[in-house]
Amino acid sequence: MSTVNDNVISTQQKVEEDVESTIVINNTPSSEDKETIVNIISNDQRSSEPAYDEFKDNSKVPNLSYLQIFILFLDFGIHAWGGPVAQIALFKERIVEKGQWITMSRFNRAFGVYQILPGPEATEFAMYFGQLAGGRFGGLLGGLGFILPGFVLILLFSYIYEVVGFENDYFNASFRALQPIVAAFVLRAVHKIAEHSFISSRTNKFNNWLFGMAILSSILTALNLNMLITMGVCGISFMFIDRKLYLIGILVLVLEFVGFGIFIGLNHGIPSPTSIGIGIARQDQLDSGHIFGLGLLTGSISFGGAYTTIPFLKAEAVNIGGWMTAATFLDAIAIGNILPSPLVMFSCFIGFQAGLRADGGGIGWAFLYAFLITVGVFTPCFLFTIIGHPLLEKLCRNKFMASFFEGIVGSVVGLIAPTAFDLLRSSLITTGAISIKDETQRNFIALQRGAIAAALYIMTDRWSILIY
Template sequence: MSTLTARISDQDVQGFTPAADQEGLPTHLQSPQTEDYKDNSRIPQLSILQIFWLFFSKFGLFAWGGSVAQISLLKERLVIKEQWISMARFNRVFAVYQILPGPEAAELCMFFGCLAGGRWGGLAAGVGFVLPGFLLMLAASYIYVVVGFGNVYFDASFRALQPMVAAMILRATHKISEHALFSHETKKLSVWLVAFALVTALNSALRINWFISIGVCGLINMAIARRYWPVAGLLFVLQYVGYALYVVYRGVPSPLSLALGIARTPDLPHLFLLGLVAGSLSFGGAYTAIPFIQAEAVVLGGWLPQQTFIDCIAIGNILPAPVVIFATFVGFQGGYIHGGLGYAFAGATVITLGMFFPCFAFTIIGHHVLEKLVHNKFLGAFFDGLCGSIIGVIAIIAVQILGESVGSTGRVTPTTVDGALVVASHDAIAAVLYLLALSALYKFTHKYTSIVLVLCGALAGQFLFV
């Protein structure tokens, strides 16, 4: 199994059967050596409507607790109970989708849908799985706009949630790095991938565009994999030569240089493009999409306040959907600012379509084609370098959001001496909440830990900040 992205370990997804424990299992569930990966004889042939309803009612409505819980639910029902495919085949399919951008749970749903009803079945399964979370996020976005602004109680809950979200992102960075920094070939911690993460973090401080950094790191790792040391060294040096020339002729880049400028205006085409780019780079799950949406919507576009952006991540952690559903909230806010409430619903829809388009497209292309692509040694090295680099990007964003959440609440103005004392006390409370949340995330690894933290934080805010 490749280690390009944040893996869900065998301990996390319970039920994977080691070879030593397969004695006595049905033939269908035994080892890969005896498995015919093309055997679809146990898969029911369902209509498009039946497939949609299956994945909507049995998986989409119960997709609580993040990707670990979602994948476990799919495996328990379709692999172990109904035996659509063998465990060996499931493991192999899962390994492929971990390498591709997008939420693995949605991709697995589409894979099973394709088996039961062809490509249209895959589309129906994906839509059925994502739809409940999308509708709930639409409702949450509407409530946030109508009730949230200026409401002291609403504001208090989200003020408590923001340091908790900062803790979630830092913990996610650690979890992703535990796997993304391992070599695709040796399955061991790679010094080169660690170096790529550090170099990308340094480049962020120098305000070199993230897309340049991750592209260069991917190319360097491809050269290293082929032992083209001079080429790798030349690529490394050229990025800083180019940076030096830019500084000489144009000056030190501004923070805006970290973004591409694809969403300066939150109209429908730009919101779709924002979702498409973020979805194409979501290796390892939702948290890898956060830096790119933040750079475009918060830093460069300026149409989404940082505090509101952090709030939407908190909401995304409690809905029955892949966490990337937070993009729906971003699109709603952008559309609302650009064209009012009606435009907001359209904005939420198009950015969600853009975010999920890559994983839908990859899955419907066909599993066998994807296997050939992701097992290509040359491409594998590029993805390794890219994922190592992305760790540096996420780490930088984790620190920035920590500063926004704990360094200043961003919601209280110290207009008087008493006001300054209030801000200081609120910052201290936020710091305590951050440490408590981070401790809980490391101590408790249950699939519902994040949901419980968010609910507790919303309640605590009523006592701490009202």
């Protein structure tokens, strides 16, 4: 303590000596001038000291071994019920509020970055906190620990679904009853994603342009325009509109419609539903490379969360590939919702089905394809978080790039909405898949319609548990 005081006294004396010399030189021996100059020099010295930066302060992050990091986030993965909102809330409660690893401001900034970038936010947070505690390898272990329980469980359910499901009428009927609920989950997701997707980061207010882009992308998706084109055009357009270059932004949107009109004219009609995707995993291309590529592309376009992947994977597996029915696709989403895992993990089930349906495929190929598509889906978010988080944080603070990403996220709402209604329609259509007595079948149909009506009613409640 005495050393600190001595340093303070020494600094003050030096300041006063500098002032005295300044006064002598300028022949201004005013006491008021002396006091003013002392304050100026003291303020200059204080301003030259390094300021505290809460966004770089890791002093409260515990020093954990690699094993401890893995076990910590494995526990988070085991308790990852309720979708991304509940999972992120768990991180916030245990690591930020109780553990105080980082400040709330730093947590909110990271959350803002992960909302804009593709990938499941909860998994990205697991890697983010793991990296704080153990460097990049710690981030890798944190992410692996978090997704491992869900991967194992969905892999197990995929196997049970194949072995038991098709041979058991009541098992099939049970999943059939769940399908309207799943469709309601997806519809509810449209509402919840819209709550933050239409808020401009520059003004923190509702942005009519983002809402309009969601409407446009919904119309274009219903007309079967490729979703990647729609996302890119909306991103570029809003990049100009947000800078008040309205004419250029509107021109970009007009050119999209003009190009789409020319396409319709040349092809003598609206594109088929297969045009929404790109056909990376057709029936005759179900090899390991294409399945991994399907997962990689899925993970790269998952702006706004896992629900963005639903229309793309449905287009690839159901509409274009033809190796999965709409009912089975709904079952995949149902399994992803009822298990503790990132929702995007339902892609593991889809990979399993691809392995079964491939030429010469079987159970062994199913396990391999499930693993490959899962690795592909999570590779982008692992790379973004572990390798480039500081760069991406700067990128998202860049005005033009932030506007580009916001335009994409705004269009995502419009991409999901038509798919949600299509899934709802599919869930209410009775097929020959249920071969039990007519009376029992009618009861299940009544249960389905009652469940979907109840779920849609709950959707109107802002505080519904069906938040994602």
